[in-house]
Amino acid sequence: MNFSKRIVCSALALLVVFLISCEEEKAxxxxxxxxxxxxTLYLSGSQWGDPNTFNLLxxxxxxxxxxxxxxxLMYEPLTAYNSLTGATExxxxxxxxxxxxxxxxxxxxxxxxxxxxxxxxxxxKFIYELGKRxxxxxxxxxxxxxxxxxxxxxxxxxxxxxxxxxxRNNPLVILDQLQAIRIVPAHIFEKxxxxxxxxxxxxxxxxxxxxxxxxGPYTLAQYNNERIVLVRRxxxxxNKVLHDGALPVPKYIIHPIYKNNDxxxxxxxxxxxxxxxxxxxxxxxxxxxxxxxxxxxxxxxVPGSMHFLYLNNTxxxxxxxxxxxxxxxxxxxxxxxxxxxxxxxxxxKPGLIMSExxxxxxYNAEEVSKHSVPLGDKEYAKKLLEESGYxxxxxxxxxxxxxxxxxxxxxxxxxxxxxxGWSDWEAIVNLxxxxxxxxxxxxxxxxxxxxxxxxxxxxxxxxxVMRKPPVAVTASLPxxxxxxxxxxxxxxxxxxxxxxxxxxxxYNNPAASDYNKRVDELLDIIPLLTDEEEMKAAYTELNxxxxxxxxxxxxxxxxxxxxxxxxxxxxxxxxxxNPFAPxxxxxxxxxxxxxxxxxPVK
Amino acid sequence: MFKLxxxxxxxxxxxxxxxxxxVTIVAGLFGTHLYxxxxxGMSYEAPGSAYWLGTDNLGQDYVAxxxxxxxxSLYVGFTxxxxxxxxxxxxxxxxxxxxxxxxxxxNMFTNLFIVIPSFVVLVLVSASWPEGRSLTLIAVLxxxxxxxxxxxxxxxxxxxxxxxxxxxxxxxxxxxxxxIIFKHIxxxxxxxxxxxxxxxxxxxxxxxxxxxxxxxxPIGEGSTSLGVILNTAKNNSAITYGYWxxxxxxxxxxxxxxxxxxLLNNSMEGVFNPRLxx
Numbered sequence: 001m002n003f004s005k006r007i008v009c010s011a012l013a014l015l016v017v018f019l020i021s022c023e024e025e026k027a028x029x030x031x032x033x034x035x036x037x038x039x040t041l042y043l044s045g046s047q048w049g050d051p052n053t054f055n056l057l058x059x060x061x062x063x064x065x066x067x068x069x070x071x072x073l074m075y076e077p078l079t080a081y082n083s084l085t086g087a088t089e090x091x092x093x094x095x096x097x098x099x100x101x102x103x104x105x106x107x108x109x110x111x112x113x114x115x116x117x118x119x120x121x122x123x124x125k126f127i128y129e130l131g132k133r134x135x136x137x138x139x140x141x142x143x144x145x146x147x148x149x150x151x152x153x154x155x156x157x158x159x160x161x162x163x164x165x166x167x168r169n170n171p172l173v174i175l176d177q178l179q180a181i182r183i184v185p186a187h188i189f190e191k192x193x194x195x196x197x198x199x200x201x202x203x204x205x206x207x208x209x210x211x212x213x214x215x216g217p218y219t220l221a222q223y224n225n226e227r228i229v230l231v232r233r234x235x236x237x238x239n240k241v242l243h244d245g246a247l248p249v250p251k252y253i254i255h256p257i258y259k260n261n262d263x264x265x266x267x268x269x270x271x272x273x274x275x276x277x278x279x280x281x282x283x284x285x286x287x288x289x290x291x292x293x294x295x296x297x298x299x300x301x302v303p304g305s306m307h308f309l310y311l312n313n314t315x316x317x318x319x320x321x322x323x324x325x326x327x328x329x330x331x332x333x334x335x336x337x338x339x340x341x342x343x344x345x346x347x348x349k350p351g352l353i354m355s356e357x358x359x360x361x362x363y364n365a366e367e368v369s370k371h372s373v374p375l376g377d378k379e380y381a382k383k384l385l386e387e388s389g390y391x392x393x394x395x396x397x398x399x400x401x402x403x404x405x406x407x408x409x410x411x412x413x414x415x416x417x418x419x420x421g422w423s424d425w426e427a428i429v430n431l432x433x434x435x436x437x438x439x440x441x442x443x444x445x446x447x448x449x450x451x452x453x454x455x456x457x458x459x460x461x462x463x464x465v466m467r468k469p470p471v472a473v474t475a476s477l478p479x480x481x482x483x484x485x486x487x488x489x490x491x492x493x494x495x496x497x498x499x500x501x502x503x504x505x506x507y508n509n510p511a512a513s514d515y516n517k518r519v520d521e522l523l524d525i526i527p528l529l530t531d532e533e534e535m536k537a538a539y540t541e542l543n544x545x546x547x548x549x550x551x552x553x554x555x556x557x558x559x560x561x562x563x564x565x566x567x568x569x570x571x572x573x574x575x576x577x578n579p580f581a582p583x584x585x586x587x588x589x590x591x592x593x594x595x596x597x598x599x600p601v602k
Numbered sequence: 603m604f605k606l607x608x609x610x611x612x613x614x615x616x617x618x619x620x621x622x623x624x625v626t627i628v629a630g631l632f633g634t635h636l637y638x639x640x641x642x643g644m645s646y647e648a649p650g651s652a653y654w655l656g657t658d659n660l661g662q663d664y665v666a667x668x669x670x671x672x673x674x675s676l677y678v679g680f681t682x683x684x685x686x687x688x689x690x691x692x693x694x695x696x697x698x699x700x701x702x703x704x705x706x707x708x709n710m711f712t713n714l715f716i717v718i719p720s721f722v723v724l725v726l727v728s729a730s731w732p733e734g735r736s737l738t739l740i741a742v743l744x745x746x747x748x749x750x751x752x753x754x755x756x757x758x759x760x761x762x763x764x765x766x767x768x769x770x771x772x773x774x775x776x777x778x779x780x781x782i783i784f785k786h787i788x789x790x791x792x793x794x795x796x797x798x799x800x801x802x803x804x805x806x807x808x809x810x811x812x813x814x815x816x817x818x819x820p821i822g823e824g825s826t827s828l829g830v831i832l833n834t835a836k837n838n839s840a841i842t843y844g845y846w847x848x849x850x851x852x853x854x855x856x857x858x859x860x861x862x863x864x865l866l867n868n869s870m871e872g873v874f875n876p877r878l879x880x
Binding site for chain 1: 646659661822823837839
């Protein structure tokens with residue numbers, strides 16, 4: 001082959017690669033023939049790969065929708081957390097009370113499994129106490145928080161008292177567990193264990209995909225590598241007890257399995273998908289095609305989670321709080337909102353407490369303004385860097401060459417690690433790099449494959465990393481967020497094999513001379529407080545410490561899930577004007593109530 | 603020489619190719635100095651009076667990005683072309699002139715590089731450099747993975763020249779191997795090597811675009827290339843959402859450069875190659 005032909009072939013190959021990468025995948029469109037559109041709800045955003053198993057005893061990240069994560073369509077938890085009102089709503093159980101000693105829940109006497117057997121305390125104890133029998137069980141962490149489950153009978157109902165384990169002494173996490181742990185039928189799984197000589201790993205191999213015994217309003221009908229189909233259980237016990245005898249409106253729920261984000265937007269616009277939870281940029285441009293959100297105007301979504309730059313607090317210059325504070329001041333958060341996340345966040349406020357929604361009651365604006373650096377103030381950042389001895393060295397073109405430390409040494413280029421291909425995070429990192437470099441901080445983008453990203457989080461082998469902890473809006477927020485960023489409970493040095501699942505930035509080393517033990521004290525005290533004023537004071541103190549030390553930098557407030565829906569096939573979705581359910585897809589928490597309020601478009 | 607140039611100018615393909623290539627060169631060399639970018643706007647603003655070619659996902663002026671991308675792509679293309687042509691020419695010349703075991707070894711080496719898919723090597727090496735992939739690094743990687751075709755072609759030419767009378771005469775007069783290669787063989791192949799170089803530049807630009815489009819291109823301040831622009835468009839689903847200005851201008855610029863180089867190469871071959879000469 002001569003050179004010219006090679007060039008022509010290369011050009012054609014380039015064109016083909018580009019067209020393939022942009023191609024709209026026809027096969028991903030839902031097949032409607034077997035499932036009448038007026039009876040079928042298409043939801044997507046949780047299942048990306050081929051469905052493997054529907055066994056709840058398998059690790060949650062390996063299980064297929066809707067048995068993964070916190071989905072409650074097939075298997076249900078005891079309660080649901082309403083992220084809009086903060087209420088703990090009943091499902092299999094009703095929250096009676098909670099204090100520093102115990103969390104009390106009554107089991108719904110009418111609750112039944114699909115094989116007709118009642119849901120009982122034995123089922124709850126089975127899944128909660130599985131970790132005592134099998135340390136590899138996915139709920140083995142429960143034992144750290146619940147020392148014992150006591151069972152009584154009150155007014156004909158089984159009453160469960162989840163006794164707070166003094167080791168962790170945290171009833172807030174037990175409240176989170178009530179809505180996160182789905183109850184499984186003990187009589188079925190005990191039989192699986194007995195049939196397999198109590199070999200837990202053998203039981204994990206059972207797929208639970210053939211007529212599974214469930215308690216929820218839907219059950220598995222069929223699945224393949226293109227979709228998972230659920231069918232309504234008309235004899236669901238909760239219809240009478242929780243929904244005044246009504247059935248959920250869609251007979252079928254289908255989760256089409258898409259290969260990339262484009263398909264969500266395309267199919268929502270077409271009306272082939274009814275709701276999704278994935279990030280779709282510039283959602284306002286899709287409104288003309290019937291794609292809607294909670295709010296009609298920016299920020300479109302209800303904020304629920306913070307996205308952070310986690311800083312490695314053990315590495316120079318990130319171990320200098322003035323350097324960290326200068327970074328926080330240098331970032332133009334309004335530009336991040338406008339350019340990286342399509343105006344999906346409200347005005348950025350500093351600190352670990354959201355100034356809107358359920359956390360607003362803990363937000364102390366006066367204290368925040370006293371302790372925070374001014375956000376988006378480059379001159380302040382430059383001044384702080386200069387006062388702390390840092391100096392920017394520019395090249396002939398005026399671009400930043402490197403940064404000099406207080407001792408005149410050249411500081412290493414800091415890399416911001418982020419998964420490659422996550423377009424919103426990539427845009428955030430690109431902008432942050434540009435903004436930090438403009439004040440003389442030598443940082444660069446470090447987009448890496450997921451296989452390189454996830455393992456470095458617990459080991460702390462990063463300079464700066466994009467991170468979103470915690471993922472879900474639960475009863476324990478904002479404590480959960482403070483704990484994720486500041487806790488020194490499991491502090492371990494940076495290094496392979498040294499695993500930390502909170503405070504991965506290694507802030508506040510308990511062995512260091514400048515250890516601030518008040519941080520961990522407050523993290524221990526807050527879950528036991530019941531007085532709102534005391535809680536606000538404790539949260540304010542903790543937030544002030546965070547703002548003073550700036551161990552991590554919140555870069556944006558985004559929703560728990562990007563709840564976007566199409567009204568082409570189904571109407572009656574919850575919105576700001578009709579907030580009967582929280583802004584969640586009808587498959588998790590109180591969002592599931594939407595299923596009883598939808599109406600097919602005639 | 604003058605006659606050859608005169609013949610070249612008569613070739614319409616050469617005139618068109620030269621014109622197009624000069625336009626891209628001028629735009630690449632002076633565009634970034636002459637054009638003042640508009641301040642950052644909103645994501646993917648459509649082309650208009652404020653932004654002639656719209657904005658990208660970060661609200662940056664596409665004209666400025668294209669000019670910078672063109673400059674960087676040309677830099678990568680030329681650097682890769684020089685490296686690949688130099689290595690390929692040297693290997694081909696020595697293998698063709700020396701023959702025997704030197705030829706066998708160099709030929710084996712060349713064939714080895716030919717059977718290893720250069721793009722795969724490029725991907726693997728780029729991927730193993732997650733930090734600080736500069737334009738120069740990408741250019742060097744492309745250069746050292748694309749030289750074998752040049753080596754093979756030059757070797758064939760050098761082999762045919764080896765037995766010529768003037769080479770034997772030079773040898774009798776005591777010229778060293780290096781003198782013969784550089785004084786008596788290379789000048790004969792100069793036009794051929796130049797044509798190969800043109801195609802290596804085109805190949806370098808295309809390789810950089812391909813490697814950047816899959817996210818393994820240059821990173822760092824001011825390292826935007828035409829491939830990086832396409833990669834950004836792909837990552838942000840520009841085609842899906844109808845932001846054609848994120849894709850087509852960069853694709854057209856790549857096409858124009860490569861087309862211009864192709865025309866130049868073809869027209870030169872028509873003049874320099876005695877078999878094709880009209």
